Amino acid sequence: MIKKGDKKIMNGWAFYDWANSVYPLVISTAIFPIFYETVTSKQVGLGVNGDEVMFWGSQIKNTVLYSYIVAASFLMVCILSPILSGVADYSGSKKRFLQFFCYLGALATASLFFFDPTKMEWSMLSLFFASLGFWNSLVFYNAYLPEVAEKEDHDRLSAKGFSLGYAGASILLIVCLILIQTETMPAEYAFVLTGIWWIGFSQFTYKVLPNSQSKNKITGKILGDGFRELKKVGRFIKTTKRLKRYLYSFFLFSMGVQTVMLIAVLFAKKEVFVGDNANDAGLIIAVLLIQFIAIPGAYTFSWASKKIGNIKTLGIALFIWSLCCAYAYFFVYDPINFYLLAGFVGFVMGGTQSLSRSTYSKYIPETKDTASFFSFYDITEKIGIVIGMVIFGYVEATSGNMRTSVLALIVFFVLGFLALFLIPAKENESMPKEPEADPLFEGHDENTIDG
Numbered sequence: 001m002i003k004k005g006d007k008k009i010m011n012g013w014a015f016y017d018w019a020n021s022v023y024p025l026v027i028s029t030a031i032f033p034i035f036y037e038t039v040t041s042k043q044v045g046l047g048v049n050g051d052e053v054m055f056w057g058s059q060i061k062n063t064v065l066y067s068y069i070v071a072a073s074f075l076m077v078c079i080l081s082p083i084l085s086g087v088a089d090y091s092g093s094k095k096r097f098l099q100f101f102c103y104l105g106a107l108a109t110a111s112l113f114f115f116d117p118t119k120m121e122w123s124m125l126s127l128f129f130a131s132l133g134f135w136n137s138l139v140f141y142n143a144y145l146p147e148v149a150e151k152e153d154h155d156r157l158s159a160k161g162f163s164l165g166y167a168g169a170s171i172l173l174i175v176c177l178i179l180i181q182t183e184t185m186p187a188e189y190a191f192v193l194t195g196i197w198w199i200g201f202s203q204f205t206y207k208v209l210p211n212s213q214s215k216n217k218i219t220g221k222i223l224g225d226g227f228r229e230l231k232k233v234g235r236f237i238k239t240t241k242r243l244k245r246y247l248y249s250f251f252l253f254s255m256g257v258q259t260v261m262l263i264a265v266l267f268a269k270k271e272v273f274v275g276d277n278a279n280d281a282g283l284i285i286a287v288l289l290i291q292f293i294a295i296p297g298a299y300t301f302s303w304a305s306k307k308i309g310n311i312k313t314l315g316i317a318l319f320i321w322s323l324c325c326a327y328a329y330f331f332v333y334d335p336i337n338f339y340l341l342a343g344f345v346g347f348v349m350g351g352t353q354s355l356s357r358s359t360y361s362k363y364i365p366e367t368k369d370t371a372s373f374f375s376f377y378d379i380t381e382k383i384g385i386v387i388g389m390v391i392f393g394y395v396e397a398t399s400g401n402m403r404t405s406v407l408a409l410i411v412f413f414v415l416g417f418l419a420l421f422l423i424p425a426k427e428n429e430s431m432p433k434e435p436e437a438d439p440l441f442e443g444h445d446e447n448t449i450d451g
Contacts, residue, residue, distance in 0.1 A: 105133020253416025301351025
């Protein structure tokens, strides 16, 4: 049984961020993108610029293929998440699903050790399943937040989780860099260490995090069970204004935030650290700068949300994101300007990620079906990322310039910013009457969140 507000359980929950955040840093952001761009260009190097590869008999830019594979993994998350989250709520098995996708992602990450640019069809499968495991595990991990903490603690605990993740991932990245730079180990071993770190430290979370109270058995009607849970959640969301409009805004700005985070290093590798500025070590310094500044950023935005509210604080964050994109397009041609940009991105990244999660956790009702609610959150984010990554890849493919793609991302931030201020401060004028009688919802307080 989960005791809400128990410090041991809350700390154990937050510690999973320490375990899993090595994936987005080492694999999505730092070492693997550099490794990927290097080996696909040097060992294959097709096309006029030597940055194209063969994939199922077709020639395609390496960065465009990367964008499409990541987008495909997110699309699969969108397909699996609603089914599995409903089953997890129905059977009380969130913890088991969290473990399964953790192990899938970690093992797939370790298998990147065998990445072969001459066999891209097989090599990209490892990246696909690593991404699938990481992002699907977050559905069940995030779903525990409203179960382990009181609403007034959501912002702080969410910020603590992200801060632990930034710190832990930075430690492993530094260790890997030292070993790689001193030629103690090849870069491929960093992927194995990432998988081991992820599985190893996640055991602390699994030790203290209990399963849900529901003990319904999973029967042959497993898909029906999952969809029935989601139908109840979907019915509730459709009849609200605040929660529904927040998801609209989150969808829009997620296209920009997550796309920037996923392509930042590839952008720097192609547009900044080239020619006389070519320096992978300098690029990694920028990545570490982002990570360390993200820690105070998460806590600063958590503090600001208490002063002016979550929505206004997120609005400030989106304004800063828009400025960052414009700055990248017009001024970031050298390492110094990229370092300045990295500082601002790191600061706003920590706040945006932690507040996005905690704001949603506050807006959902008191319910046992948290995985189903967070499935909607996750699907909203992933569809946004799929569209963002595909648009980014398409704009680069048609324009031949990544800078144009970065500039296009401003549209998502502006639309997300405008949508934020359509969210009502309170829900009581639009709260549906019928769901209140549904056993899915228990004691929903309609006046707990300020705008």
